[in-house]
Amino acid sequence: MADIWQQIPKISEYGTWMDPKTYLRNLGDPVTAVAIALLQKPRFEEVEGCVILAGSDHDNVRDWLRQLPDRQSVEEVVNHVHLWDILPGLDSMPTVVALTLGEWLAWGWERAASEQYPDREFRAEAREGDYGVEVTVSQAHAGGSV
Template identity: 40%
Template sequence: MDPRLLPQLMEWVVDKYGYSLQDFMAANVTVADATALMALYWPKFVEYQGCVFPGFKFSPEGVDQWLERLPGDLGAVESVVNHVHLWDHFTLTSDAEYAALSELAAQIAIIWRSAARQAFPEREFDISVADGTGGDGPTISLVSI
């Protein structure tokens, strides 16, 4: 991801290889922002009724409804609940940001894989990324396998 392509980061670029992360964050990112981002990037996972959900996506009532609609198909329930459209979490103002969000989705998926493995070392997960060409924007999904 080239920070020179993102309008908000352009003024923070210090050379052709990067930007001043510390200066940018100190000027633009609050602890609340960082805490919210951490919940998305390294979610606390919840195990419920044989399924695993990122904590920020989990609602017992919502999951129970899907368990009733899709009886016995825990993978389908996880697939429905655990897909995250990144543009629901970020406001995009340029094509460069949309392109960066696709790259960010791939990076978040790598982080989710590590977080899920750490939280449930005995389980395996399929963490997929859709680039958004289907109309839902860059999307990450987690399903137990």
């Protein structure tokens, strides 16, 4: 983890004395920290057998159900975020930094979904694509075709 921290250009400028706790104590913003914490542990809801991020457009889910072959595919489309869209400047960081953040976010999404729907199995992942790191979560067995 420390190696990744030092790969962040702004941090490497400070030197090795600037660890995460020191950074937060001196330069951190509580609102940003809370926003990230809330993003990492979202609420979910069920629409037509799909477990989706709360607040997602239900009509959009229904449209995807008509177009895609199964609920898992629908969940993967609806339940995703591109990290570049929520953290400006992340595209200038080494990929390992974005992947580390994405893996942490995916871990949180999978855990949150599992806690809210304990009778179901979920899988979440962070993967690098054409538009940076994308995080998705879906039911491992989302009920087959729609």
